[in-house]
Amino acid sequence: METGVVLLRWAQYAASFVLMGGALFAIYALPASGPASAGTLEWPRRLLGWVAAMLGLASIAGLLLQTAVVAGSPGAAFDPSILVSVLTEMAMGAASLVRALAAALAFVLLLAVRPGRGVWVGAASLGAVATASMAWMGHGAATEGAAGGLHLLADIVHLAAAAVWIGALAFFVILAGDARLSENRRAAFHAALAGFSGLGSGVVAALAASGLVNGWFLVGPSGWTGLVETSYGRLLILKLVLFAAMVALAAANRFRLTPALRAALTDPAEAGAAIDALRRSLLLEFGAGLAVLGLAAWLGRLAPITAQ
Ligand code: HEM
Structure with missing residues (x-):
């Protein structure tokens, strides 16, 4: 199970970084209009949409697997009372939920709204929330005092x-x-x-x-x-x-x-x-x-x- 936890952490880093850094790139590095703008190119929206979907799925899967590891049994991942206590009492649980929600919102935004500056700013902001939330998944939030x-x-x-x-x-x-x-x-x-x-x-x-x-x-x-x-x-x-x-x-x-x-x-x-x-x-x-x-x-x- 430990290998699975590491692989899912890796997927969450990669997806939240591409969502945040890619959407920012569309703003500062690509022309605002014309044939090479992010809106005209089409692939930036598709790429970021896929990445947001992957981030949402990896965040939920990571939460379930880490719950199973913490509780010491695979079945715990699907036990509502254990899941609720992981979500409310552990920083890792709340951070995973915030990341999954940010990813879901970014997915809807990228899918439903016509590409333009507003979409990239929204996707970059949601990507930033997902990226920052990773600090609560490891040693970053473990120092006391x-x-x-x-x-x-x-x-x-x-x-x-x-x-x-x-x-x-x-x-x-x-x-x-x-x-x-x-x-x-x-x-x-x-x-x-x-x-x-x-x-x-x-x-x-x-x-x-x-x-x-x-x-x-x-x-x-x-x-x-x-x-x-x-x-x-x-x-x-x-x-x-x-x-x-x-x-x-x-x-x-x-x-x-x-x-x-x-x-x-x-x-x-x-x-x-x-x-x-x-x-x-x-x-x-x-x-x-x-x-x-x-x-x-x-x-x-x-x-x-x-x-x-
Ligand atoms: C001088 C260069 C760097 C130093 C000294 C450094 C050092 C560190 C240290 C000590 C950690 C803590 C590991 C832990 O959780 O126990 C860390 C985490 C991390 N580093 Fe670096 N690093 C460097 C460059 C980079 C680069 C180039 C990247 C990626 C492009 C990177 C990405 C990360 C990520 C994603 C984490 C995990 C942070 C978290 O989850 O809270 N680092 N780094």
């Missing part, structure tokens, strides 16, 4: 920054696939890449700063040996290695591959090669990001070094 507020805040910043990065990557991967279709799409892809570069640096800084605060609470100032001696520490190191790989790929995109695309924008053959190189690099970065989320999902279920 006055320092607990700081840990929770750092965790929410960490989650939000990760959502902006992962959501943008999901959209970039699809835009790169589309960029070969026409000169308009190619120009829109390049404009989005160039526009993201400043924001990207801020996201990396916010992740590193909030990650260090998280590490202070969970590894502790004297827990360094635990980084190699415990499974928690080794997974955290692996997460940092993948983070470094993501930063290296992002730097290559920004300083080498995006300028190469800019130089080739008017020549379809050269632009094609530049787009393919960017697409490979973005896919790798997105894959590394999803692996980081898998590790975070696992870390949240292990005893942190300060508790060992």
Whole structure:
């Protein structure tokens, strides 16, 4: 059952991040109107709708499975009195319910309302609620006393920054696939890449700063040996290695591959090669990001070094 809990946590991270970060991307990186706008493209609405549906289902399934784990019996997941006490007495229960409701609202919004700025703002806000609610699913809300507020805040910043990065990557991967279709799409892809570069640096800084605060609470100032001696520490190191790989790929995109695309924008053959190189690099970065989320999902279920 534990593997199922970790997989469902992973699905909830991925879906809430793409919902929040993808809807934000539609606002700040895509043109407000014209053939490359999110409203005209159609796939952003479909993608975010599917993601909202997956988030709702994974939140409910995660709640049921974690109830079964807490109660020590699979049948407990369908026992109304146990479920009610998990929902009313455990932060994890209430957070799962809030996330499922946010996902359901986002699904209806994306399905029923004509795509436009209002829909993206609504979907991003509901995605932000779902993303922040993940802080109550693991160690983020576990620190007691006055320092607990700081840990929770750092965790929410960490989650939000990760959502902006992962959501943008999901959209970039699809835009790169589309960029070969026409000169308009190619120009829109390049404009989005160039526009993201400043924001990207801020996201990396916010992740590193909030990650260090998280590490202070969970590894502790004297827990360094635990980084190699415990499974928690080794997974955290692996997460940092993948983070470094993501930063290296992002730097290559920004300083080498995006300028190469800019130089080739008017020549379809050269632009094609530049787009393919960017697409490979973005896919790798997105894959590394999803692996980081898998590790975070696992870390949240292990005893942190300060508790060992
Ligand atoms: C310098 C870089 C980073 C540091 C030092 C760092 C550190 C940490 C630590 C210590 C935790 C707590 C794990 C636990 O629950 O026990 C954490 C959680 C997490 N990290 Fe990072 N991290 C970094 C970068 C990233 C990146 C690049 C991503 C994704 C793009 C990411 C996504 C997450 C997520 C989703 C969580 C779970 C938060 C929660 O559920 O409350 N982190 N990180």
